[in-house]
Amino acid sequence: MNLIKRLNTFIHDPFEMKILMNKIKELFVLIIRILILVGVGYVILSPLIGMLVNAISSDVDAYNPMVFVLPQFPTWERFQLAWKRLDYLPTMGRDLLYTGSLTLLQLLICSMVGYGFARFEFPLKKVLFAMVVVMIVIPSHTVMLPFYLTFRSFDPFGIVTAIHGAPINLMATVWPMYILTALGCGIRSGLYIYIFNQFFRGLPKEIEEAAFVDGCGVWKTYFKIMLRNASPAIITVTVFSIVWQFNDTFYAKLFLISENVVISKKIASLQANIANLDKVLDPTIQELYLDAGVLLILLPIVIVYLILQKNFIEGVERSGIVG
Amino acid sequence: MKKRKRLTLLQKRSLHGYLFILPWLIGFIAFYVRSLIMTGQFSFSNLTVDAINGGFQLENVGFANYIYAFRVHPSFKQVLTTSVADMVIDVPLIIFFSLFMAMMLNRKFKGRSIVRAIFFLPVILNSSAIQAAMDLSATMMAGGISSQAAEVTATASSTIAFDINYLMNMFISLGIPGAFMDYIVQAVSRINDIISASGVQIVIFIAALQSIPTSMYEVAKIEGATAYETFWKVTFPMVMPHIITNVVYTIVDSFTQSEVVDLAYDVAFNQMNYGLSSVFSLVSTIVTVLILMLVVWFIQKRTFYYN
Numbered sequence: 001m002n003l004i005k006r007l008n009t010f011i012h013d014p015f016e017m018k019i020l021m022n023k024i025k026e027l028f029v030l031i032i033r034i035l036i037l038v039g040v041g042y043v044i045l046s047p048l049i050g051m052l053v054n055a056i057s058s059d060v061d062a063y064n065p066m067v068f069v070l071p072q073f074p075t076w077e078r079f080q081l082a083w084k085r086l087d088y089l090p091t092m093g094r095d096l097l098y099t100g101s102l103t104l105l106q107l108l109i110c111s112m113v114g115y116g117f118a119r120f121e122f123p124l125k126k127v128l129f130a131m132v133v134v135m136i137v138i139p140s141h142t143v144m145l146p147f148y149l150t151f152r153s154f155d156p157f158g159i160v161t162a163i164h165g166a167p168i169n170l171m172a173t174v175w176p177m178y179i180l181t182a183l184g185c186g187i188r189s190g191l192y193i194y195i196f197n198q199f200f201r202g203l204p205k206e207i208e209e210a211a212f213v214d215g216c217g218v219w220k221t222y223f224k225i226m227l228r229n230a231s232p233a234i235i236t237v238t239v240f241s242i243v244w245q246f247n248d249t250f251y252a253k254l255f256l257i258s259e260n261v262v263i264s265k266k267i268a269s270l271q272a273n274i275a276n277l278d279k280v281l282d283p284t285i286q287e288l289y290l291d292a293g294v295l296l297i298l299l300p301i302v303i304v305y306l307i308l309q310k311n312f313i314e315g316v317e318r319s320g321i322v323g
Numbered sequence: 324m325k326k327r328k329r330l331t332l333l334q335k336r337s338l339h340g341y342l343f344i345l346p347w348l349i350g351f352i353a354f355y356v357r358s359l360i361m362t363g364q365f366s367f368s369n370l371t372v373d374a375i376n377g378g379f380q381l382e383n384v385g386f387a388n389y390i391y392a393f394r395v396h397p398s399f400k401q402v403l404t405t406s407v408a409d410m411v412i413d414v415p416l417i418i419f420f421s422l423f424m425a426m427m428l429n430r431k432f433k434g435r436s437i438v439r440a441i442f443f444l445p446v447i448l449n450s451s452a453i454q455a456a457m458d459l460s461a462t463m464m465a466g467g468i469s470s471q472a473a474e475v476t477a478t479a480s481s482t483i484a485f486d487i488n489y490l491m492n493m494f495i496s497l498g499i500p501g502a503f504m505d506y507i508v509q510a511v512s513r514i515n516d517i518i519s520a521s522g523v524q525i526v527i528f529i530a531a532l533q534s535i536p537t538s539m540y541e542v543a544k545i546e547g548a549t550a551y552e553t554f555w556k557v558t559f560p561m562v563m564p565h566i567i568t569n570v571v572y573t574i575v576d577s578f579t580q581s582e583v584v585d586l587a588y589d590v591a592f593n594q595m596n597y598g599l600s601s602v603f604s605l606v607s608t609i610v611t612v613l614i615l616m617l618v619v620w621f622i623q624k625r626t627f628y629y630n
Contacts, residue, residue: 033427040424041441043518048448113347120340121333128344135355137575137615141584142608145365145597146358149372149379156353183350193347218339243447250579253588298448305447309440316526 055079055292062284078292085273086266086293095246095263096300098174103241105181106192107234113184114196115222119208129197135190144254151176151255172256187244187251192237199233200226232315239305239312246301263297365601372597388598392606396599399586403607406581407614413517414573416510418566421521425528426558439529446522520576524569531565532558563626567619574615583607 010016053069054062055078061071082088117129148171154160155167170176180186184193203226211221227234252262259265270293271286280286305312341348366388368381392399428439491508495501510517535558543553578584583603591600 037427037438040518041438043515044441044444048444109346113344116340116343120336120343122337122340125340128348131351132347135351137571137612138355138359139575139579139584139604139608139611141579141587142362142604143355143358144588144604145591145601146361147354148591149361150354150358152372180350180354182346183353184347185350185354189347222343247447250584301447305443306440309443310436313436313439313443313526313529316530 051291051295054288055295057288059285062288078289079296081274081278082270082289082293082296085270085277085289086263086296087260088296091260091263091266092297092300094261098177098261099242099245102177102181102186102245103238105178106186106189106241106245107237109182109184110189110192110237111196111227111230111234112222113193114198115200115226117193117197118200119205132190132193132197135185136188136194140250144250147176147180148254151179170255172258174257174261176255177251177257187248188240192241195237196230196233199230203229232311235308235311235315239308239315242304243301267293267297362601362605365598366605368598370597372595384598388602389606392599392602399603402582402586403610406578406583406607407610409581410574410577410614412506412509413513413520413577414570416513416517417521417524417573418569420517421524421569422528422562422566424521425525425532426554428525429529429532442525443522445519448519520573523572523576527565527569527572528562531562535561560627563622564628567622567626570618570622571615574611574618578607578611581607 010020049069053071056074056076057067057071058073058075058077060073061067064072113132117125117132151170153167154170160167170179177186181189207225207229208221211225216224247264249262249264249268251257252265257265259269267290271290274280274289275286280289364381367383367385369384369387370379370381372379424442428435428442491504494504539557539561540553543557548556584607587600587603587607590596590603
């Protein structure tokens with residue numbers, strides 16, 4: 001009765017009617033928005049969920065068509081064997097050390113170069129900065145052969161030949177990556193230089209002028225003042241750099257860097273290893289071990305991301321990456 | 324006297340500037356400039372690597388490698404055109420999808436940070452080795468949605484009661500062009516690729532949306548603009564410059580992950596044909612740069628710069 005009364009007021013009062021219609025419209029938009037977000041989120045997460053399910057399924061579950069998402073006889077065995085075959089802790093330790101040190105190097109070099117471009121006036125600056133953009137745009141496979149040959153017989157200006165007698169072969173070591181990164185040509189260094197440049201350009205000049213008046217040198221200003229203020233850009237570059245360095249297989253393959261250092265390379269041979277060493281001959285079951293291995297490899301990077309993610313998105317917003 | 328002192332200070336500043344960019348400058352000249360020249364040189368030569376001492380010899384063969392790549396090699400032209408075609412399909416979809424998602428994630432709602440974290444997740448998972456395993460599990464998980472267009476129609480016609488062909492035929496008989504329908508079907512079946520390729524773009528667009536002054540939206544609201552008009556008259560023009568950034572990023576990204584790279588790598592390090600590989604790299608780079616220039620020029624003409 002009450003409802004009918006209310007409906008009556010809605011029908012007869014155009015103002016109330018409008019409010020009602022607006023509310024219905026808002027509800028409708030909200031539902032659609034939730035549906036889209038949940039749907040897209042599912043598409044992103046479904047491979048991960050699938051891998052997790054595979055990694056805890058037992059042999060019986062793998063062939064049971066009734067099993068979907070929840071395995072009937074869950075098992076940790078996949079993780080245990082993948083852990084063993086990946087030689088997980090030592091390999092991951094080496095990889096994290098490698099990725100971490102390269103990230104620090106990227107941060108130091110790229111922030112320096114970005115600052116140099118942002119705050120100093122020097123001849124040819126515009127041309128040189130255009131070269132940074134060129135570096136971002138050129139696909140890395142264009143220069144892969146010369147990189148390979150350069151480090152295959154490494155001999156800058158004949159110095160190595162003078163000391164060592166012959167050019168040294170840096171293949172299968174991590175040195176090419178460190179040399180490239182230290183000289184600002186590492187994985188996507190151009191992009192990081194660009195990000196830092198945009199960020200430093202957005203900082204007020206007065207800070208440095210005050211430092212200069214107080215007798216602070218250029219390098220001290222940079223390390224003690226500018227870098228401390230650059231945390232949004234630093235977090236952005238840190239996340240990008242860790243993620244891309246950790247996931248990189250292109251350079252690791254090119255320089256034949258050992259799979260004991262680059263764990264993403266090891267995943268490629270995991271399935272074959274498990275097939276040959278543990279005599280798991282069924283390809284379907286092998287894939288379950290592969291999924292467990294992939295999850296193990298993803299674990300540290302996801303943890304780093306989850307720790308940094310809130311700062312990261314804010315960092316991108318404030319670091320002027322878009323400017 | 325005073326003027327001279329100022330000048331030396333400026334000179335000092337510029338010297339410091341060079342010192343700051345010195346590491347990059349050395350690296351750029353020693354690796355990039357030199358490598359580009361070398362790649363050009365290799366493409367005109369027959370290169371043999373000395374396996375023991377590590378040196379290499381070049382033998383000039385003129386345009387032989389180019390002629391071989393375009394007239395004899397069985398798959399290069401096809402792989403190149405496929406890569407370009409994939410890119411042409413993907414880039415607009417990625418841009419619009421990421422802009423749409425960014426607008427959605429830019430609103431305030433509960434659990435926003437979790438949702439944002441999920442949307443950037445594909446960037447983290449974007450490694451070729453991991454991707455292969457992911458694709459497999461995605462196919463197992465979802466059947467239709469992540470598999471290719473052919474598979475969608477195949478499963479649809481065989482087992483599942485709902486027939487996509489029926490729907491498509493209906494639209495085609497309604498007079499919608501077949502090519503457009505193909506594009507839509509392609510887009511839907513590639514949704515997994517598109518979503519996983521747009522993580523960085525979404526973040527860039529979110530940042531771009533944050534930088535639009537709220538006063539503009541207030542004015543639009545006072546003037547009585549609908550949400551649709553506000554999007555086309557305020558949001559879209561304001562994010563236009565960032566669309567260029569994103570298009571460049573997407574094109575470069577899709578080329579570095581395309582099959583041309585795999586082919587060039589394979590030819591160089593498995594077949595030891597370095598000259599031919601240089602031709603592949605060089606030709607695909609030139610194609611990429613040409614497309615980039617064309618697209619950037621095309622968008623830039625229509626871009627409005629606020630500042």
